[in-house]
Amino acid sequence: MVAFKVKAMVGALALCALQVGAFAQDVKLGAVFPMSGPNATYGDLFSSGANLAAEHINADGKLKGKMSVIYEDSQALPQRGVIGMNKLVSVDKVPYVLTGFTGVSKAVSTVGQRTKTVVVNAGGVGPDLAELGEYFWNAIPLVNYEVRAMVPYLVQQNLKKVALIYVDDPFGQAIVKELEGELPKAGGSLVGKLSVPPTSQQFGGIAAKVRELKADAVYIASYGAQQFQIAKQLRDNGVKEQLVSYSAFSVPEIQTLPEAKGTLYSELLIDLAATDPLTKRFVDDFKKKHGKAPTNYVASYYNATKLYGDLAIALQKEGKPLTGTNLLEARKKINTFDFVGGKVTFLPNGTVMAPMQIKTVDGSPSGKQVQVVKAN
Amino acid sequence: MTSYIINLLVLICVNATLAVTLNFIMGYAGIFSLAHAIFFGIGSYVAAYVALHFTGSLLVILPAAMLISALVGLALALPALRVRGEYFVAASLGLQVIGVTVFSEWKSVTGGIGGVMGFPPASLPGLSFESPTAFLIWSVVMLVLILLAINTLLHSSFGRNLQAIRDSESAALAYGKNVAMIKTLSVVFSSALAATAGVVYAFYMSFVNVESFTLDTSVLVMAMVIIGGTGTIWGPLVGAVLLMLIPSLTSYIPGLPQTEVGSIQQIIYGAAMVLLMIFRPGGIMGGKHGGVK
Numbered sequence: 001m002v003a004f005k006v007k008a009m010v011g012a013l014a015l016c017a018l019q020v021g022a023f024a025q026d027v028k029l030g031a032v033f034p035m036s037g038p039n040a041t042y043g044d045l046f047s048s049g050a051n052l053a054a055e056h057i058n059a060d061g062k063l064k065g066k067m068s069v070i071y072e073d074s075q076a077l078p079q080r081g082v083i084g085m086n087k088l089v090s091v092d093k094v095p096y097v098l099t100g101f102t103g104v105s106k107a108v109s110t111v112g113q114r115t116k117t118v119v120v121n122a123g124g125v126g127p128d129l130a131e132l133g134e135y136f137w138n139a140i141p142l143v144n145y146e147v148r149a150m151v152p153y154l155v156q157q158n159l160k161k162v163a164l165i166y167v168d169d170p171f172g173q174a175i176v177k178e179l180e181g182e183l184p185k186a187g188g189s190l191v192g193k194l195s196v197p198p199t200s201q202q203f204g205g206i207a208a209k210v211r212e213l214k215a216d217a218v219y220i221a222s223y224g225a226q227q228f229q230i231a232k233q234l235r236d237n238g239v240k241e242q243l244v245s246y247s248a249f250s251v252p253e254i255q256t257l258p259e260a261k262g263t264l265y266s267e268l269l270i271d272l273a274a275t276d277p278l279t280k281r282f283v284d285d286f287k288k289k290h291g292k293a294p295t296n297y298v299a300s301y302y303n304a305t306k307l308y309g310d311l312a313i314a315l316q317k318e319g320k321p322l323t324g325t326n327l328l329e330a331r332k333k334i335n336t337f338d339f340v341g342g343k344v345t346f347l348p349n350g351t352v353m354a355p356m357q358i359k360t361v362d363g364s365p366s367g368k369q370v371q372v373v374k375a376n
Numbered sequence: 377m378t379s380y381i382i383n384l385l386v387l388i389c390v391n392a393t394l395a396v397t398l399n400f401i402m403g404y405a406g407i408f409s410l411a412h413a414i415f416f417g418i419g420s421y422v423a424a425y426v427a428l429h430f431t432g433s434l435l436v437i438l439p440a441a442m443l444i445s446a447l448v449g450l451a452l453a454l455p456a457l458r459v460r461g462e463y464f465v466a467a468s469l470g471l472q473v474i475g476v477t478v479f480s481e482w483k484s485v486t487g488g489i490g491g492v493m494g495f496p497p498a499s500l501p502g503l504s505f506e507s508p509t510a511f512l513i514w515s516v517v518m519l520v521l522i523l524l525a526i527n528t529l530l531h532s533s534f535g536r537n538l539q540a541i542r543d544s545e546s547a548a549l550a551y552g553k554n555v556a557m558i559k560t561l562s563v564v565f566s567s568a569l570a571a572t573a574g575v576v577y578a579f580y581m582s583f584v585n586v587e588s589f590t591l592d593t594s595v596l597v598m599a600m601v602i603i604g605g606t607g608t609i610w611g612p613l614v615g616a617v618l619l620m621l622i623p624s625l626t627s628y629i630p631g632l633p634q635t636e637v638g639s640i641q642q643i644i645y646g647a648a649m650v651l652l653m654i655f656r657p658g659g660i661m662g663g664k665h666g667g668v669k
Contacts, residue, residue, distance in 0.1 A: 036639050040639075073623070078583065078587055078588055079588055082387075086380050086384075089380075090377060090383075103491065103585050103587040106490075107583045109583075168488070170487075197481065
């Protein structure tokens with residue numbers, strides 16, 4: 001009988017030890033980023049934000065267990081993205097995966113939906129990313145939200161007649177739709193829309209058409225090297241109207257382009273000079289680690305990782321396991337989160353409302369803020 | 377773990393199907409094509425479009441995909457195969473470039489750069505392909521059927537004619553063989569079979585966009601054939617397995633920083649290619665002396 005009691009006690013202790021062990025386990029999240037190939041630069045940027053957030057969460061000690069990020073290389077290709085995503089879900093058993101790039105995001109979203117794994121984009125801004133199911137979240141405002149922030153400012157500056165040059169893909173078409181809807185509401189008008197193929201690099205003809213439109217402002221809806229060429233060639237071909245664009249204009253190549261000087265663009269409001277503890281810690285630690293100021297991409301992936309930390313802490317407090325379903329439920333319940341840059345509220349479709357800012361290209365690396373647009 | 381392995385196996389089968397069908401023209405007819413990704417893409421887009429607008433039945437989708445891909449292959453082969461060797465490579469490169477542009481721009485069918493998703497699952501009477509295991513069985517069956525079809529063809533008079541043309545086009549002509557016709561038919565056959573891989577891929581991924589059908593994919597499939605061994609039955613299979621597994625296996629190397637895995641993969645991949653070409657130019661399953669046998 002005594003032997004039985006001893007065995008029972010040992011068993012109970014072992015069970016307790018196991019439970020403590022379970023709490024002390026790693027809290028893993030996955031990341032499917034381009035870590036090699038021509039887009040590896042983005043993988044480096046994204047991962048530097050995610051790593052810093054994980055370090056901060058671990059240092060704070062509020063999370064039971066150590067947070068770690070498991071990376072899989074997508075090479076920005078859908079097939080490799082799906083292989084990486086499947087490994088994260090079925091081998092590493094992560095309930096939360098960071099991603100970027102529209103093609104990869106869409107491909108991995110189907111795995112996320114099927115396996116009830118949360119997939120979070122914090123890089124792409126195409127509005128079609130809002131339609132990938134309830135397990136796919138966007139931790140940054142999509143471009144339609146940026147257009148809504150910009151239009152009232154344009155009208156207020158008496159730039160009411162807007163001509164649009166847009167890349168002919170879902171991203172560009174979404175901006176057409178948004179400007180067609182928002183400009184008349186604000187008292188402006190879309191006087192012309194000129195599409196360019198995604199691979200085009202010659203815009204002399206487009207510039208001639210823009211001159212004929214006699215607009216007050218020209219909105220450039222493109223990305224990558226193309227937006228750089230559009231801005232340059234418009235000016236080279238005598239277009240003197242105000243140039244306008246969105247957050248893709250925040251890259252250093254454009255900020256230092258003489259022809260782009262004076263361009264207005266919208267961007268997520270992340271005031272790196274802010275003194276709130278979250279932003280200050282993020283900026284200071286990033287500078288200490290990398291010797292330079294963080295970009296918006298870094299901040300966005302920091303926020304997306306911090307979001308997982310916040311949700312995990314909330315679920316641990318309730319004694320619930322970290323599953324995709326519970327994370328989704330917790331996100332819906334908490335809904336507003338402290339991010340670097342300010343409070344962010346999730347909309348029912350998994351995208352966020354966040355404060356925006358209108359900036360102008362002034363030749364400095366980060367542009368000059370001309371207006372803050374509150375989230376509404 | 378099982379799901380991950382199944383996922384890898386399905387994608388290995390899809391790529392092996394592509395490699396086997398490319399090897400049919402490359403290894404046995406000496407026709408080097410850089411447009412195989414386009415036939416793969418045609419299969420995928422036909423599957424997505426038909427499933428989205430008409431039916432998910434494979435009894436309709438597979439023949440439709442094979443027919444359209446065969447017609448595009450015919451359009452490439454008829455003019456291009458009247459010339460020899462490198463001219464076909466140039467023509468196929470042209471088709472690859474045009475194909476990618478069409479995939480990107482024909483938005484009503486391909487969804488443009490954004491691609492197509494949200495189409496219903498593939499089905500056969502009494503069967504629906506939704507689980508990963510069902511896809512694995514389907515992709516293995518397709519691969520085996522294609523291997524059998526190619527093997528049968530290679531052991532027929534048509535196969536012997538192909539190999540005769542590969543070894544000496546002039547000699548085959550002198551023997552009265554209709555070289556242009558035989559080469560054209562082989563390209564049409566290969567294109568049609570490559571489309572089946574596209575059908576499996578589209579339904580498995582539940583998403584199709586142009587990024588999967590670029591020149592990089594055509595080059596990767598060609599690398600699978602060359603590394604595995606051109607003109608051999610098992611070579612393309614070995615090549616596909618190897619090139620699909622290298623990236624996945626490197627992510628398990630202990631002590632390797634996770635952010636460096638991608639770069640290490642590229643180095644291993646490049647070094648393996650160079651070493652193979654030095655010590656076994658005929659590919660892993662091919663002869664030591666290289667070249668098409």
